[in-house]
Amino acid sequence: MSNDGLGSWSPWNASWEDIGAENETDLLTPQDGFDHELSPYRIADILIPIFILLISIFGIIGNGTVIWFLGFCMKRNPFTTFILHLAVADLGALMSLSSLSIMSILNLFPYLLWHIYLVPVFGYLLLFMYNTGQYLLTAISMDRCVSVVFPFWHRCHRPPHFSSLLCATIWIISFPLHVIGMIYSLFGDIMNPLFYLLLMNAILCLPLMTVSTLILFIKVYFRSQQMKKEKALTVILLVIFFLFLAFPYTCILLISFFTPLIDYNVESVGFLCSCLNSSINPLIYFLIGRNKRAQSRESMKVILQRLFKEEENCREEQEIPVQSQM
Structure with missing residues (x-):
């Protein structure tokens, strides 16, 4: 395993020895030009970072718009x-991924080695944002599950600033x-706390998200209030896309702790899936919140207001009967 304690982080963070070896053999040199034969793996090294960079640009714009409104x-x-907090975590993850993608592309030019000092910084920033987003999504799914299973408690006894x-x-x-x-990784500790954080994601966050989302789907499927269904559908889609796109990244990192020779293209696919997950959330809000019968094109602000502002109105309408009984 590499000394950074995060697996090989391939192809994003070549070690000092790897960079030296690549400068002598694999990478493009000013005199040699490109390799005579580009293998599929070599092509993947070039295309996947480009795809991640392009997707991240759209994701950064989408999450930035959500944060602004x-x-x-x-x-x-x-x-x-x-x-809002989930969008901030996704924005941070996408900015880290785009930076790592640019550095991966720069690896093709061995005379540009200044970026290797920044790779660990953005690597740990990516993991921080990724895990934080996972914790937030777990909290969101559980909160929505409680709102439909125990609606009276959620409406009347939930602390006012609980979400914040x-x-x-x-x-x-x-x-x-x-x-x-x-810090543990800098001292070469193989089984550092990051491993246990990833393990906690697999044995705690994953079951909580799965169970709460399943309960949410079953309960809301039989409800007649369309507003509730829209909110629940938003959470259900967020969790489903996370399970299929982002969670494999956790599995790959856990495997890389014990198998340092894991195919780096597999890790690249994990980065790509995580990038898609963080970029697709604004699209989910747009598709669910838009008015399908509207003749004119609606702005993102109007769509977000329809999707999220109704939550407040619904709560106020439900509190009126409770206050009248008192």
């Missing part, structure tokens, strides 16, 4: 607070854990 143009409610406090707690706890893991 939910953070500055709309009145926040418990649900939008979760979505929970999101802040996730960020505050996640950051020092990843910093500790990074």
Whole structure:
């Protein structure tokens, strides 16, 4: 296993020995030009980072738009607070992925080696944002599950600032854990805390998301309120895409702790899937929130207001009967 404690991180973070070897053999040199024969693996080394960079650009624009409207143009409610923090985590992950993709492309030019000092920084930043987004998505799925299983408690006895406090707690706890893991990795500790964080994702976050989403789907499927179905469908799709796109990245990293010789193209596919997951969330909001019968083209602000602002109105309408009974 590589000394960074995160698996090989191929092809994003070649070690000093690997970079030296590549400069002598594999990489393009100013005198030699391209290899006479490009193998499929070599082509994948070039195309996958380019795909990740292009997808990340669209994802950064989409998540940035969501952050702008939910953070500055709309009145926040418990649900939008979760979505806002999730968009911040996705934006951070995409910025890290795009930076690592650019560095991977720069590896083709051996006389540009300044970026190797930044690879571990963006690598750990990516893992921090990825894991934090996973914790937030777990909290979102459980919160929506409680809202349909125990609607009275969720409406009347839920602390008013619970969403903000929970999101802040996730960020505050996640950051020092990843910093500790990074410090352990610098000293060459193979089984550092980052391994246990990834393991916790597999044995804790994955079951919680799966069970809560399954309960949410079963309960909401028989409900007649369209507003509730739209909110639940948003969470269900977020979790489904995460399970199919982003969670394989966790599995690949866990395997790389014990198998340092894992095919780096497999790791590249894990990065690509994680990039797709972080980029697709704004598209989910757009598809669910848009008015299918609208004749004119709606702006993203109108779509987000329809999808998320109704949550607040629904809560207010449901609180009126409770107050009248008192």
